[in-house]
Amino acid sequence: MTAALSIQSIDMTFGEVWALHAVDLEIEAGEFIVLLGPSGCGKTTLLSILGGFLQPTSGKVMIGGRDMTHVQPKDRPTTTMFQDYALFPHMSLIDNVGFGLRMRGVGKKARHRRAGELLALVGLPDAGHRRPHELSGGQRQRVALARALAVDPDVLLLDEPLGALDLKLRRQMQDELKAIQRRVGTTFIHVTHDQEEAMALADRIVVMNAGRIEDVGAPQHIYLQPRTLFSAAFMGEINRIDGQGTGEGLDTPLGRLPLAANGKTALLIRPEAIGGSGDLALGPAKLVDAAFFGTHHRCHYAPVAAPELRIVAHLPQSATPIEGSVTELYADHHVLIVEDR
Amino acid sequence: MTAALSIQSIDMTFGEVWALHAVDLEIEAGEFIVLLGPSGCGKTTLLSILGGFLQPTSGKVMIGGRDMTHVQPKDRPTTTMFQDYALFPHMSLIDNVGFGLRMRGVGKKARHRRAGELLALVGLPDAGHRRPHELSGGQRQRVALARALAVDPDVLLLDEPLGALDLKLRRQMQDELKAIQRRVGTTFIHVTHDQEEAMALADRIVVMNAGRIEDVGAPQHIYLQPRTLFSAAFMGEINRIDGQGTGEGLDTPLGRLPLAANGKTALLIRPEAIGGSGDLALGPAKLVDAAFFGTHHRCHYAPVAAPELRIVAHLPQSATPIEGSVTELYADHHVLIVEDR
Amino acid sequence: MTRALSWIYLALALGFIFLPVGMLVLFSFQDGRLPVPPFNGPSLRWYADVLGDRRLMSALGNSLVVAAVSSAIALLLGFLAAQGLARYRLPGTLLMRVVLIAPFTVSYLIIALGLLTLYNRTGIGLSLWTAGVGHVVINLPLCFAILYAAIGDHHRNAERAARDLGASEVKVLALVTAPMLMPSMLAAFFLSFTFSWDEFIIAFLLTRFDVTLPVEIWSLLRSGLTPRANAVGSLVFLVSVSLLLLLELTVFRKVRR
Amino acid sequence: ATALTAAAPATIAPAFAQSQELNALVWCDHTDPELVQPFEEEHDVRVNLREYEGTAAGLAILEQSQPGDWDVLVIDAVDVGRAVDLGIMAALPADELPTGDFFPELVMEDLNTREGTTYAVTEKFGYNTVAYNKAAVDPADMTNFETLFSGKYDGRIAIYDYYLPVLGMLSLSEGIDTGDLDAEALETLREPLFDLRARSSQVSEVVASQTALATGEVDILVGGGEWLTAVLASENADLDWTIPEQGGVLWAQSIGVLESSENKDLATEFVKYIVSPEGQARLATSSCYWGMPANAAAGDVLTDEEKTVLRWDDQPDFLTRVQRYPVPDAELDTAMQDLWTDMLQQ
Amino acid sequence: MARAHDNRQGWGLVAPALIWTIAFFVVPFLMMLALSFAKMEGRSVVSGFFPDNYIRIFTEPSLLRGLVVSLEITVTVTVISMVLAYPLAWIIAFRVPERWQRLVLILTILPFWTSYVVRSYSWLLVLGQNGVINKTLMALDVISEPISMSASRFATVTGFVHFFVMLLTLTIFANLKQLSPNYARAAQDLGAGRLATFRHVILPLTLPGLMTGAFLTFVLCIGDYITPQILGGNNELTLPQLIMMQLGRRGDFPMASAMAVVLMGIVTLAYLFSARWLRIDRL
Numbered sequence A, B: 001m002t003a004a005l006s007i008q009s010i011d012m013t014f015g016e017v018w019a020l021h022a023v024d025l026e027i028e029a030g031e032f033i034v035l036l037g038p039s040g041c042g043k044t045t046l047l048s049i050l051g052g053f054l055q056p057t058s059g060k061v062m063i064g065g066r067d068m069t070h071v072q073p074k075d076r077p078t079t080t081m082f083q084d085y086a087l088f089p090h091m092s093l094i095d096n097v098g099f100g101l102r103m104r105g106v107g108k109k110a111r112h113r114r115a116g117e118l119l120a121l122v123g124l125p126d127a128g129h130r131r132p133h134e135l136s137g138g139q140r141q142r143v144a145l146a147r148a149l150a151v152d153p154d155v156l157l158l159d160e161p162l163g164a165l166d167l168k169l170r171r172q173m174q175d176e177l178k179a180i181q182r183r184v185g186t187t188f189i190h191v192t193h194d195q196e197e198a199m200a201l202a203d204r205i206v207v208m209n210a211g212r213i214e215d216v217g218a219p220q221h222i223y224l225q226p227r228t229l230f231s232a233a234f235m236g237e238i239n240r241i242d243g244q245g246t247g248e249g250l251d252t253p254l255g256r257l258p259l260a261a262n263g264k265t266a267l268l269i270r271p272e273a274i275g276g277s278g279d280l281a282l283g284p285a286k287l288v289d290a291a292f293f294g295t296h297h298r299c300h301y302a303p304v305a306a307p308e309l310r311i312v313a314h315l316p317q318s319a320t321p322i323e324g325s326v327t328e329l330y331a332d333h334h335v336l337i338v339e340d341r
Numbered sequence C: 001m002t003r004a005l006s007w008i009y010l011a012l013a014l015g016f017i018f019l020p021v022g023m024l025v026l027f028s029f030q031d032g033r034l035p036v037p038p039f040n041g042p043s044l045r046w047y048a049d050v051l052g053d054r055r056l057m058s059a060l061g062n063s064l065v066v067a068a069v070s071s072a073i074a075l076l077l078g079f080l081a082a083q084g085l086a087r088y089r090l091p092g093t094l095l096m097r098v099v100l101i102a103p104f105t106v107s108y109l110i111i112a113l114g115l116l117t118l119y120n121r122t123g124i125g126l127s128l129w130t131a132g133v134g135h136v137v138i139n140l141p142l143c144f145a146i147l148y149a150a151i152g153d154h155h156r157n158a159e160r161a162a163r164d165l166g167a168s169e170v171k172v173l174a175l176v177t178a179p180m181l182m183p184s185m186l187a188a189f190f191l192s193f194t195f196s197w198d199e200f201i202i203a204f205l206l207t208r209f210d211v212t213l214p215v216e217i218w219s220l221l222r223s224g225l226t227p228r229a230n231a232v233g234s235l236v237f238l239v240s241v242s243l244l245l246l247l248e249l250t251v252f253r254k255v256r257r
Numbered sequence D: 001a002t003a004l005t006a007a008a009p010a011t012i013a014p015a016f017a018q019s020q021e022l023n024a025l026v027w028c029d030h031t032d033p034e035l036v037q038p039f040e041e042e043h044d045v046r047v048n049l050r051e052y053e054g055t056a057a058g059l060a061i062l063e064q065s066q067p068g069d070w071d072v073l074v075i076d077a078v079d080v081g082r083a084v085d086l087g088i089m090a091a092l093p094a095d096e097l098p099t100g101d102f103f104p105e106l107v108m109e110d111l112n113t114r115e116g117t118t119y120a121v122t123e124k125f126g127y128n129t130v131a132y133n134k135a136a137v138d139p140a141d142m143t144n145f146e147t148l149f150s151g152k153y154d155g156r157i158a159i160y161d162y163y164l165p166v167l168g169m170l171s172l173s174e175g176i177d178t179g180d181l182d183a184e185a186l187e188t189l190r191e192p193l194f195d196l197r198a199r200s201s202q203v204s205e206v207v208a209s210q211t212a213l214a215t216g217e218v219d220i221l222v223g224g225g226e227w228l229t230a231v232l233a234s235e236n237a238d239l240d241w242t243i244p245e246q247g248g249v250l251w252a253q254s255i256g257v258l259e260s261s262e263n264k265d266l267a268t269e270f271v272k273y274i275v276s277p278e279g280q281a282r283l284a285t286s287s288c289y290w291g292m293p294a295n296a297a298a299g300d301v302l303t304d305e306e307k308t309v310l311r312w313d314d315q316p317d318f319l320t321r322v323q324r325y326p327v328p329d330a331e332l333d334t335a336m337q338d339l340w341t342d343m344l345q346q
Numbered sequence E: 001m002a003r004a005h006d007n008r009q010g011w012g013l014v015a016p017a018l019i020w021t022i023a024f025f026v027v028p029f030l031m032m033l034a035l036s037f038a039k040m041e042g043r044s045v046v047s048g049f050f051p052d053n054y055i056r057i058f059t060e061p062s063l064l065r066g067l068v069v070s071l072e073i074t075v076t077v078t079v080i081s082m083v084l085a086y087p088l089a090w091i092i093a094f095r096v097p098e099r100w101q102r103l104v105l106i107l108t109i110l111p112f113w114t115s116y117v118v119r120s121y122s123w124l125l126v127l128g129q130n131g132v133i134n135k136t137l138m139a140l141d142v143i144s145e146p147i148s149m150s151a152s153r154f155a156t157v158t159g160f161v162h163f164f165v166m167l168l169t170l171t172i173f174a175n176l177k178q179l180s181p182n183y184a185r186a187a188q189d190l191g192a193g194r195l196a197t198f199r200h201v202i203l204p205l206t207l208p209g210l211m212t213g214a215f216l217t218f219v220l221c222i223g224d225y226i227t228p229q230i231l232g233g234n235n236e237l238t239l240p241q242l243i244m245m246q247l248g249r250r251g252d253f254p255m256a257s258a259m260a261v262v263l264m265g266i267v268t269l270a271y272l273f274s275a276r277w278l279r280i281d282r283l
Ligand SMILES: Nc1ncnc2c1ncn2[C@@H]1O[C@H](COP(=O)(O)OP(=O)(O)OP(=O)(O)O)[C@@H](O)[C@H]1O
Pocket: A014, A017, A018, A019, A037, A038, A039, A040, A041, A042, A043, A044, A045, A046, A193, E001
């Protein structure tokens, strides 16, 4: 089953701390939404409000069209998968997965059958009698997923479920999570602070910062067309050159660039967009430092026009950067963001 | 100060466990060496032997030309920076940093001056009176570094000093570590299991596995020309296609490739080396899955000749992969490794 | 050199620690009326004597009952309080913790005297149960402290998960929280049991006719010098050590894994 | 282990099974099961026993109890009067008591009876004198109390930790009758008491004294007597006691029924059982300490051996050479205890 | 989080334990405090506010002596026990091979599980004139006359030390084991010898655990009646012995209460003295 969510101007304060600030968000049924943001930005708080573990200071949560703001967790059509999985260590896997059904008064036999099915779904068909501590991290994660799915929720809330896994396993579990979501069709709301994970999973990414939503959109959109400086920086390394727009051109430390802008404006260019060719000429620069990073060389350039500035560029693996050499730099993609202040 | 090290056929056993096996390594004075390997491969053991905390079962350790195998830690020209920092919680930062000098009988005034200098060097000029627990993880790490440097060691041993930090801070500390090493010129031997960290820091990387050295060399060399399968896989994601060499060609599931090989041979290609052009034709393949990863699209291909196989390729940001489409794949760089067995 | 000294020290220390116990056990087999050297050869008569002593045996039974019941109550109260203080932000949490721990930092004699005053004032007659109340007072802080330290944030999420899956508060406590704390619960119960089992002064001052084993042993010691005291002591030692080893080999071994 | 734990439930059961209970506040010699068991079986009753030391403590316990808590009281014969003054003792049917068979000196009518009503009956007696180890001490020395102060036995003396008999002995040795001991006379005892204390190595209770004497820790026990050596007679035949020239102190304990008892008939039966020849014989040889039965008819029940150990035949002579415990009023009692505490903390 | 509903549940959980502790610990203590200001007249208690008992405790030499004796014994026992237990815990933690550690530790605390009363008594068998020590020394011709060891402060202290060495070994061991071995390594690495490592690093780091153990020892020791009563031979009386004497011989409840209050006061002072290192939640 699945349901749409509507989050309407939610505020949340803990004493003096504003954990959430005027959060509005519409989520369609069956979407895979990722909440992305740095530590402390309010992701867990928002998720807890959706799950019913916290009551917002003000605002409304509608799930499947019904107001659920003040409904107890046990009566909501949501289930949560916790970062530490929160499996019950004293129960076998079958009992873990069947716990929600047991609380709903489902008989032992039916419950065990259903739990067995779900364990099979997540790829652990014969492990029902084992205990959580006998499993690897990745396997535990799957059991937690099976347990959450067993009660057939409309919305599944996932709080950094992959945070504790190592990189290799994380990649693998991302693939599986995505596959399972497609199969069951439930709305997934997934919290992470890892932008790669967000891009790998999300239909839409919600970038959060200091209790506010900064940006919402498909991964590619957010990476290439960020709406705010924060969102741009959080999605990956980026060069930022501050300038003053004059209407026809942008005055920057590199000189006047042929970009239509007005007022205080930041020119943002990702390192991989910089190289020997492109549609925006940045002028000559000296290579001051280079390190091989496997897939690319990470290079620091000092523009001749502004030797104090540092521009980071990723040159292809096949390049042979020579420290001290001077090159003409071009950018083949860029973003302009007007600073409000 | 700085010194060269020579590690000569070191074996180390703990009861039945062979933690190190015939380890040989020459390190030049002033080098930045990174020991890289998975958990349990013997990195800490090797470092402990260099620091004098363990005595090797057999073999010799020469530091600065002198045999130091059986010298006490306190009499070695090495200092260690521990993963948990091991700052003395009951002492102020000044006293922590000055501890080594105090043990050497340096008077209070001189000691405090020097400790102050070192705290300034690591960017904590005015924090001398504080206690370790008042610091953030990154700040503690710097104090540990200052403490280790205060006694002016010839060789600094670092056991996963960045392991506890988050990614952003880690990047920043890597830069600082590298900068400090250049400034003081001391030989650094740095342990990590993170290959990006190794590449960012090392003059030379030593890849270890199960108590043995698998590969030694500059980062670029190890990434592009790995000596073993293990080393190849550990340095980053790689496609492995097993084949049988016939002398002139290599028989693989993709068909016979024009590669000179004899016997059982693995063809290794990094994902970023695969694309629409290159000097090695891999034949047509169908795109089964693609995700936008910011700097690239991560794509899974199923070769038409071997539909069960999966080839991972990183297509450039500008590409627009269409799932289901069939393309001719080429590799512009590859490695052949003959399997011994 | 220092290595050799270490072993010598260890041996001497163990010797010191086991000397009185060794003597106790040895002279429980004394074939004679005085548990002092010379040793007159092994005899089991004092064991037979002790096992046949109605008062001693009923005191032993009383001790078991008081220890089990008072530890169970202390454990239950301690568990609830630990859960309450660890999970809810109540005003005055620190003060409540101090009050709950306080009896632990006070001599038993003071607790016993206080309770005696209370009972005298209110006219509550002394019995095994009045002593049991005292044992709960001394064991409650212990159970509370052990469980409070054991309740971690990782358990919090498991409780939330249970709620999320539809469990009521009572079910959360019974089916999730308590079982997850089982190792600490067992440890707390075992320690409380031991303390209550071996406690003298409270039991001495707060019981009347039915007394616990330590009190009975005390009067045994005061009413004649016989190897019976040795035999009782050895039996108690044997029972507790077997229990300890059993726990060590079963429960705690599993727990530590 | 299993034997013990298996035994437990079986032994707790009786504690709750019997309906009739008799609560007695007693001295430790009454806690011997062999003494009370025959009575319990005969009357199908459970006798609950609680020991106490010292009259003041016993009276304090009674004071803090609820009516009906206690049925029977064992008390120092010389303190019966104090209890009667407090109105806590019930009258006993004098005609049903076998006082006719008693050693005449032990009927103690002046103590047990007030204005014709009998409130208690003497049950056991003995002497606080000097006990010693024949093998280590010259018995001739023990016939004079003064030898203890001569320095010959310094460090080998123990003092029995009960203030009344020891103060009584000291007052005899100072030539003061125990009956004349008052606050003023008490002060004259301070110096000899402290002197004696300085010469002794410990002040100990019953068992500690026994242990000390039996193990050779000390050779002389001031305040000791047959109650101490009799128990050990079979172990160490060298333990002996004597009444020195200066005389000794007679101790006697009485038993009575409490006024607040709700079970007076049964309590009276218990008193009667204790003073019957059988009860007397068992009490005389009960495990905490031995002592002479007040009822001479017990002589028919005791074995010859037991009588030898008790020195049955010497009693007429002994009884002429001893005086009773001092009988202090509350004030003097406190003063005595203070003196005693001072001595302990010297 | 701060919902009234939630808090009600929290109170519900804490209330039983809190009520129990207040009803059977706080209130009785207050009653005892009140009683300590009453006085005995004859055999009856006169309630009121009389400081007589306290004046007597601090002026009457025999009572004051009890206080001093208790303090002397307790301090001696605490110091000796710590000095003996520290090396023992150290050896078990760092010298005994890892796999045997638990076994050795269990061995060292095994006698905990003899009855406390019997354990004191068993020292009589060891220290007595006829005890093993005297017998052995005499057999070895080290001494010709048995030396008197029981019924003395020496015996009391020995009995106490026996008990507390076990207790402290356990707490100090736990303390040493939870110390990261890297502290000692770091110190040595920076040029500290064994002694300097211990003095500057290990000792300060284990001090909180040590003080917690010392405090426990102090409290348990100063309030104990059994050990001095059995082993001390009444040669000097400790505060608990005096308290029991007030109860057992004199039936003087107010005086006993006053002494208990004084005992409580000493314990509180000890707590304040060591509070700097104590963490109440670690007790
Ligand atoms: N119970 C609470 N009381 C007070 N402040 C709180 C509480 N819970 C969260 N906060 C504060 O609210 C803010 C948001 O916290 P939240 O846990 O939602 O962050 P997050 O985005 O999940 O971070 P992380 O990635 O570290 O988990 C933080 O500043 C946090 O300190």
